[in-house]
Amino acid sequence: MSGMRDIKRKIGSVKNTQKITNAMKMVSAAKLRRAQEAMEAALPYADKIYEVVQNISKRVNPEIHKLLQPKEEVKNIGVIVITSDRGLCGAFNSNVNKLFSQFRREHSDKDFKLICVGKNGYEYVKRRDYEIEEKYISFGGKITYDDAITIGDSAVKLFNDDEIDELYVVYNEFKSVASQIAKVKKILPLDFETEEETGESVVDYLYEPDPNTLVKEIIPRFINFTIYSCILESVAGEHGARMAAMDNATRNAGEMIKKLTLNYNKARQAAITTEILDIVNGAEALK
Template identity: 60%
Template sequence: MPGVMDIKRKIKSVKNTQKITKAMKMVSAARMRKAEESMTNARAYANKIYELVGSMADRVEADSHPFLTARKEVKNICLAIITSDKGLCGAFNSNVVKKTLAFARENQGANIKLVCIGKKGFDFLGKKHFEVLSKYVSFGGKITYDEANEIGDRLVEFYMNEDADEVHIIHNEFKSTAFQVAKVTKVLPLSLEKKEAAADETDYIYEPQAEALLKEIMPRYINFTVFFSILESIAGEHGSRMVAMDNAARNAGEVISKLTLTFNKARQGAITKEILDIVNGAEALNG
């Protein structure tokens, strides 16, 4: 059994770790609330622009714009991988990595190229056989719309230059504080769900024509898709880290309880040994 002083040092070390994990949990909870608020505020715009682009796309020919035209042969696929810059957030990053590797296995006939958004994804996938077209590893858990525009413009550039025949985003979709799901979203070419027009649905007359409007709106739609995906990922990161740090603090508490029990047993054993030594010494003197 370890000595009393060794156990005491271990208890102190685990208590210090527990203080850190509790502090990190509180910080993540505060940041998650802000990130979730930003994501919620952006969701209405995301839904509306998706509806608008879908409505106009239904009224034009599929080959009227390169963004709507699926290429006959898909040789190169660009994956925009959204992970965090920091760790200690449970399976948050590994879920995206697993989803990426699964996607690559399902599309073995294509050349997979990566745009890494977040340091953790780049650190792992950048060492694999994938070609990295671009990387963004310094956001630190926050992003502006202008920064997202830069990424979106790069994705469009890769598609228009035929560096990629398809562009997908892989990120964690925010379901709840403790639950995020790795998701693949096809960005280019646009694959909007076709829906039958309802009997009471309003038919709009566009001025200028829908084709001209689509040319202006589609780049904004793509940029906002990137922006919203990153907002979801940031909220999910803080939520996952908050849960991970809460679990770590609970586990530290259990370790402290076990070490304290061991410490008490060791101390009691030492006291009993000292008493026996005194009794044996007294008996030896009397004898």
């Protein structure tokens, strides 16, 4: 009987866990919808500002802005590591941490300065005694554009002060609800890919004010919004990963409940059979 009580207690415990994971799945689904809307709302602006900066940068001398000038020798690399503050989202954070470690090994001859966005990544790099310049671990996935400006300004200051020679972002790129891919993205110095010649006439624009003034004003905005876009993708990916993880946990709990229920029924049937045999044997003994 004690074995049956243990099984019944375990069934109750798993059912309670299943309720929690199912509730977390529903909460993540609601948050994912809002995060996707924010990410998709930012896409048109991100595409247009990229197009404008790319177009203008081809028409100005790179020497007019430090963010356009590649360093002669790269000794120090800055990395913004974007993870979530919370766990229970499968391999979402570990993929970013592993990719950062791989990137770190590939550039083992360089010094690294890190900006951590998210508690998980901060704790990961802290355990390895890497140099952390800034940490942002209290946003809880609710990062605004003003927050991204603060992060971007910190990174740009490191570059302008020659404390870093290149800047990268390591984050989860949002592909779909079920797919988030860890990615390393170069931010500074700005280096736009050369477009292939299409044979069509190149369209030039009239700028007001002049291109040099525009570059100085728009590049910092471009950097900040690029970082903001990466954070938005990471937030949406986090909720998608957590929703998938909680869905798997809920289904696994259901399977476990079925197995435990079967074991409980078997134990109960065995106990009843034993009691019947005891009764029959007692009756035979009285005869």
